[in-house]
Amino acid sequence: MASTSVSRVVPASPQQVWNLIGGFDSLPGWLPYIPESTALEGGxxxxxxxxxxxxxIERLVAFDEAERHYSYAILQAPFPVTGYVSTLRVHAVAGRDDVAEVQWSGRFTPDGVTDAEAEDLFAGIYRDGLAALHQALAS
Known part of the structure; x- marks a missing residue:
């Protein structure tokens, strides 16, 4: 099984960040790569x-409002992996209430590509996503 993780400090409090990204159906509000999301099965x-x-198509597998994180599994996607589970987490930054650290991580089994190729693919997706989040919060 392969895995990757990307973190970025963003210009908003942890609660402000969570308010934007904490809804499982909220990706179109901050991630340009996903312009459309439809909630199914009660969200x-x-x-x-x-x-x-x-x-x-992704299924929510864990959600913790108090700790500000959720995990999801991919059920269907055009990615060369199986068994994909990812977590999006918002952390406080010690001594700062005007910024937060967001961590996006995933683990998966590459299918037809090497571990490094799959890890690079998702590290790029996470990095680009967190850059878009930073831009959404800074504007």
């Missing part, structure tokens, strides 16, 4: 569409 599943029209 436990999301059907995402990317700009190319590819469909990604």
């Amino acid at each position: 436990r599943v999301r059907r995402l569409t990317n700009p190319d029209g590819d469909v990604i």
Whole structure:
């Protein structure tokens, strides 16, 4: 099993960040790669569409409002992996209430690619996503 994790400090309090990203169906509000999200099964599943029209279906597998994190599994996606589970987490930064650290991590089994290729793919997705989040919060 392969894994990757990317973190970034963003210009908002942990609660402000969580208010933007903590909803499982909130990706279109901050992630340009996902312009459309449809909540299914009472909000436990999301059907995402990317700009190319590819469909990604994910299931919420863990959610903790107090600790500000959730985990999800990919059920269907155009990615070369199986068994994908990811966590999006918001941390406080010691001594600061005007910034937060956001960590996006995932573990998965590469399918038809090397561990390094799959890790690079998701590290890029996470890095670009956290850069978009930073930009959304800074504007």
